Amino acid sequence: xxxxxxxxxxxxxxxxxxxxxxxxxxxxxxxxxxxxxxxxxxxxxxxxxxxxxxxxxxxxxxxxxxxxxxxxxxxxxxxxxxxxxxxxxx
Amino acid sequence: xxxxxxxxxxxxxxxxxxxxxxxxxxxxxxxxxxxxxxxxxxxxxxxxxxxxxxxxxxxxxxxxxxxxxxxxxxxxxxxxxxxxxxxxxxxxxxxxxxxxxxxxxxxxxxxxxxxxxxxxxxxxxxxxxxxxxxxxxxxxxxxxxxxxxxxxxxxxxxxxxxxxxxxxxxxxxxxxxxxxxxxxxxxxxxxxxxxxxxxxxxxxxxxxxxxxxxxxxxxxxxxxxxxxxxxxxxxxxxxxxxxxxxxxxxxxxxxxxxxxxxxxxxxx
Numbered sequence: 001x002x003x004x005x006x007x008x009x010x011x012x013x014x015x016x017x018x019x020x021x022x023x024x025x026x027x028x029x030x031x032x033x034x035x036x037x038x039x040x041x042x043x044x045x046x047x048x049x050x051x052x053x054x055x056x057x058x059x060x061x062x063x064x065x066x067x068x069x070x071x072x073x074x075x076x077x078x079x080x081x082x083x084x085x086x087x088x089x090x
Numbered sequence: 091x092x093x094x095x096x097x098x099x100x101x102x103x104x105x106x107x108x109x110x111x112x113x114x115x116x117x118x119x120x121x122x123x124x125x126x127x128x129x130x131x132x133x134x135x136x137x138x139x140x141x142x143x144x145x146x147x148x149x150x151x152x153x154x155x156x157x158x159x160x161x162x163x164x165x166x167x168x169x170x171x172x173x174x175x176x177x178x179x180x181x182x183x184x185x186x187x188x189x190x191x192x193x194x195x196x197x198x199x200x201x202x203x204x205x206x207x208x209x210x211x212x213x214x215x216x217x218x219x220x221x222x223x224x225x226x227x228x229x230x231x232x233x234x235x236x237x238x239x240x241x242x243x244x245x246x247x248x249x250x251x252x253x254x255x256x257x258x259x260x261x262x263x264x265x266x267x268x269x270x271x272x273x274x275x276x277x278x279x280x281x282x283x284x285x286x287x288x289x290x291x292x293x294x295x296x297x298x299x300x301x302x303x304x305x306x307x308x309x310x311x312x313x314x315x316x317x318x319x320x321x322x323x324x325x326x327x328x329x330x331x332x333x334x335x336x337x338x339x340x341x342x343x344x345x346x347x348x349x350x351x352x353x354x355x356x357x358x
Binding site: 013014015016018019021022023025026029030033 | 235236239240243244247251277279280281282283284287290291
């Protein structure tokens with residue numbers, strides 16, 4: 001038993017911070033892994049096309065490849081901006 | 091047929107060459123005919139760690155190009171029977187290695203050897219891909235540090251998608267984690283990721299933990315694989331790892347710091 005622990009602050013250890021950061025980034029990178037190599041380029045081009053018509057944030061476009069049995073599903077998710085700005089385009 | 095083992099990590103400087111040298115020496119010492127290949131074309135270093143730098147005549151690229159045969163090129167270790175070194179080329183560019191060329195050399199070595207240890211260059215470029223491509227097993231060398239763990243995870247992704255076994259749909263490469271430069275005292279203080287932390291993130295079988303040790307630099311200074319320094323903690327840890335690789339059950343030593351009375355009282 002170690003009595004000095006009593007005086008130590010309860011701050012999270014740097015190793016705990018490292019573990020948490022790693023878990024997040026590794027999980028994120030694993031989702032993009034295994035997809036075809038053209039996926040990032042496809043995303044860029046889709047983003048370019050979309051922004052020709054609507055002003056969208058980069059973060060508002062999500063592209064994801066999911067595997068469902070033998071089937072691969074390309075999911076494109078675009079969050080459009082406020083209705084007012086869309087109305088202008090119609 | 092030989093088993094082909096790639097020693098890889100993604101990140102540089104984590105101990106791939108030290109591990110390749112120690113592991114191949116350990117396998118040969120256990121009686122298996124072993125060859126260790128330096129895949130780091132342009133930055134040859136395995137020869138120095140193995141202490142045979144002055145005996146290099148031909149190299150891997152010479153063999154691939156048909157300028158020398160394996161008999162002329164392989165360097166026989168002077169300390170351990172059954173151990174041979176295939177050095178990397180220093181002068182040629184990285185494109186000198188081709189998938190077919192590497193395949194042919196490995197095929198030929200497979201007839202003669204029990205184990206082929208491929209010392210991968212750092213990174214995930216061509217040289218690293220070639221070193222891993224034909225592997226049956228992989229030793230992923232990782233330091234308990236964020237960038238190394240992340241890179242190891244990337245490498246695991248490559249092993250499961252861009253290698254021969256993956257492309258042919260065969261049984262996947264057997265992946266082993268080797269945690270190096272481990273400092274139990276710092277782990278206890280919460281300053282370093284623990285072996286459990288890294289194991290949880292990478293989720294592969296743990297082959298061994300090599301403690302941070304002065305003996306590693308001493309061994310490389312002398313050109314003696316650290317596994318031959320049987321007094322040292324790192325040397326013993328490598329010996330355990332090789333034994334585990336060969337199917338033996340051995341407890342993990344060196345996971346905690348030995349402490350005296352004062353250390354127990356005041357240490358963390």
